[in-house]
Amino acid sequence: MTSAGQANRVAALRAAWTAWLARPLTSFHLVLAVFGLLTAIGLVMVLSASSVESYSLVQSSYWMFKKQLIYTGVGLVLFWIGLRVPLRALRRLSGPAVLLSVLLLALVLTPLGHKVNGARAWFVLGGMSFQPVEPAKLALALWGAHVLVTKRALLRQYRHLLVPVVPVALVMFALVMLEPDLGSTVTLGVVLIGLLWFVGAPMRLFAALAAGGLAGVGLLAVGASYRLARVASFLNPESDPSGAAYQARQALYALADGGLLGKGLGQGASKWFYLPNVYNDFIFALIGEELGFLGCAVVLGLFATLAVVGMRIAARNTDPWIRLVAATLTTWLVAQAAINIGYVIGMLPITGITLPLISWGGTSVVTTMLVFGILANCARHEPEAVATLRNSGEGRLGRLLRLPVPDPYRPPARRRPARPSTPPKRAGRPTGAVRGGAAHLADDRRRTRRAASTKQQRRRAADRTAPRRTSHGR
Numbered sequence: 012m013t014s015a016g017q018a019n020r021v022a023a024l025r026a027a028w029t030a031w032l033a034r035p036l037t038s039f040h041l042v043l044a045v046f047g048l049l050t051a052i053g054l055v056m057v058l059s060a061s062s063v064e065s066y067s068l069v070q071s072s073y074w075m076f077k078k079q080l081i082y083t084g085v086g087l088v089l090f091w092i093g094l095r096v097p098l099r100a101l102r103r104l105s106g107p108a109v110l111l112s113v114l115l116l117a118l119v120l121t122p123l124g125h126k127v128n129g130a131r132a133w134f135v136l137g138g139m140s141f142q143p144v145e146p147a148k149l150a151l152a153l154w155g156a157h158v159l160v161t162k163r164a165l166l167r168q169y170r171h172l173l174v175p176v177v178p179v180a181l182v183m184f185a186l187v188m189l190e191p192d193l194g195s196t197v198t199l200g201v202v203l204i205g206l207l208w209f210v211g212a213p214m215r216l217f218a219a220l221a222a223g224g225l226a227g228v229g230l231l232a233v234g235a236s237y238r239l240a241r242v243a244s245f246l247n248p249e250s251d252p253s254g255a256a257y258q259a260r261q262a263l264y265a266l267a268d269g270g271l272l273g274k275g276l277g278q279g280a281s282k283w284f285y286l287p288n289v290y291n292d293f294i295f296a297l298i299g300e301e302l303g304f305l306g307c308a309v310v311l312g313l314f315a316t317l318a319v320v321g322m323r324i325a326a327r328n329t330d331p332w333i334r335l336v337a338a339t340l341t342t343w344l345v346a347q348a349a350i351n352i353g354y355v356i357g358m359l360p361i362t363g364i365t366l367p368l369i370s371w372g373g374t375s376v377v378t379t380m381l382v383f384g385i386l387a388n389c390a391r392h393e394p395e396a397v398a399t400l401r402n403s404g405e406g407r408l409g410r411l412l413r414l415p416v417p418d419p420y421r422p423p424a425r426r427r428p429a430r431p432s433t434p435p436k437r438a439g440r441p442t443g444a445v446r447g448g449a450a451h452l453a454d455d456r457r458r459t460r461r462a463a464s465t466k467q468q469r470r471r472a473a474d475r476t477a478p479r480r481t482s483h484g485r
Contacts, residue, residue, distance in 0.1 A: 105157050113179070132187075152340055265279065318345045347365070
C-alpha cells in the first residue's frame with residue numbers, strides 16, 4: 012500500500028470517528044460502555060482476589076464474591092432508577108437527602124454504628140453492612156449544585172457563594188473525621204472543591220481551602236499512631252519495611268511481578284496473604300500482577316474515557332444544574348480512582364479509598380452504580396439527544412429499559428425587578444424635601460417656581476376681566 016493510500020485510509024477513519032462522536036447519543040452509549048466494562052472487570056477481579064480470604068473464613072472460595080454479586084444486583088437496580096427518574100425530581104429530593112445523610116452520619120457514631128478497623132463507620136443489619144458516608148457524597152453533590160445554581164446571580168458575594176454549602180460540608184467533614192475515616196473525608200473534600208471550581212469560585216478561595224484541608228489531614232494523621240506511621244513510611248519507605256511500609260512494598264512487588272502481560276488470571280501470589288486488603292483497597296496491584304501492564308492500561312483508559320465523557324456531557328448540556336452535577340460527579344469518581352491508584356503505585360500516602368466499581372465493598376459499589384445512572388441520565392438530556400429521542404423514539408435499548416422521553420430544558424422566567432418605593436422622609440425637613448440629594452432639591456425648586464408663576468398669571472387674568480369702577484358710577 013502506498014503512502015497516499017495509507018493517508019486516505021487514515022483520513023477516512025478519522026472522518027468516521029468524528030462523525031460517530033457527533034451523533035446525538037454518543038455520550039450516553041459511552042457511559043454505558045464504561046459502566047459495563049468496569050463492572051465486569053470488578054466482578055472478575057473480586058472473584059480472583061477474594062477466593063483465598065473467603066476460603067480461610069468460611070471454607071468457601073465464593074462467599075465474598077456472592078456478597079459482591081448481591082450488592083451488584085442492588086446497584087444495577089439503582090442504576091436503572093437513576094437513569095429513569097426525571098432529573099428535576101432528583102433535584103427536588105436533594106435537600107431531604109442531605110438532611111438524612113447528616114442524621115445517619117451522626118447516628119453511626121452512636122452504639123448503633125459498627126466499628127471495623129478502628130473506625131465506627133458502618134451500620135450492620137442481617138450480615139449486610141451500610142456505610143452512610145457514600146450516599147452522603149452524592150447528596151452533597153446534588154444539593155450543592157442546586158443551591159449554587161439557584162444563587163448563581165449572587166455568587167460574586169462570598170456569603171452567597173459559601174453559605175449554606177460550605178457550612179453543611181464542614182459538618183459532614185467533622186462527623187466523618189470523628190469516626191474516624193480519612194479516606195472518606197478526602198473524597199467529600201473532592202466533591203466540595205468540584206462544586207466550587209465548576210461554579211467559578213475565585214482562586215484565592217481554593218488556596219484557603221487547601222490550607223484548611225492540609226491542616227485537617229495533618230491533625231488526623233497526628234491523632235492516630237497508625238496514620239502517622241503511614242505518612243512516615245511514605246516519606247521514608249526504608250524506615251520500617253516490615254511494619255508500616257509493608258503493604259505499600261508488597262503492592263509494588265505485585266506490580267513488578269506482573270510484567271507486561273501478567274501471570275494469568277487467578278495466578279497471582281499476592282492474594283495468598285502477602286498483600287493485606289488485596290481484594291479491596293489494593294486490588295489494582297493484583298490487576299497488575301495477573302493481567303500485567305496491559306490490564307492496568309485498560310483500567311486507566313476506562314477512567315480516562317469516563318473523565319472525557321463526563322466533561323463532554325457537562326459541556327453539551329444547557330441546564331446549568333445538569334452541567335454542574337455532571338462535572339462534579341465525574342471529578343469525584345475520577346479523582347477517587349486517581350488517589351487509589353496513586354497510593355498503590357507509591358505516589359501518595361495510603362488513605363484507604365476504594366477503586367470505583369472494581370474494589371470489593373457493598374456501599375461503594377451500590378453508590379457508584381447510582382452515580383453512573385445519573386450520569387447516563389444527564390447524557391440523555393443533551394439538547395441534540397432530547398431532539399432525537401422526541402422525534403425518532405427511544406429505540407430498542409430505551410424500550411427495553413422502559414426509559415421515558417426526556418423533556419427539553421426550559422430556562423426559568425426572569426422576574427421583573429420590584430418597583431422602588433418612595434424613599435422615607437428625613438425628620439426635620441419641610442414637607443416637599445425628600446431624601447435624594449441635590450437633584451431632588453432642584454426639582455422641588457423648579458416645581459415651586461412654576462406654581463408661583465401660574466398663580467401670578469391667574470391673578471393678572473382676573474384683574475383684566477373684572478369690571479372697572481369710574482367716577483360716574485359713584
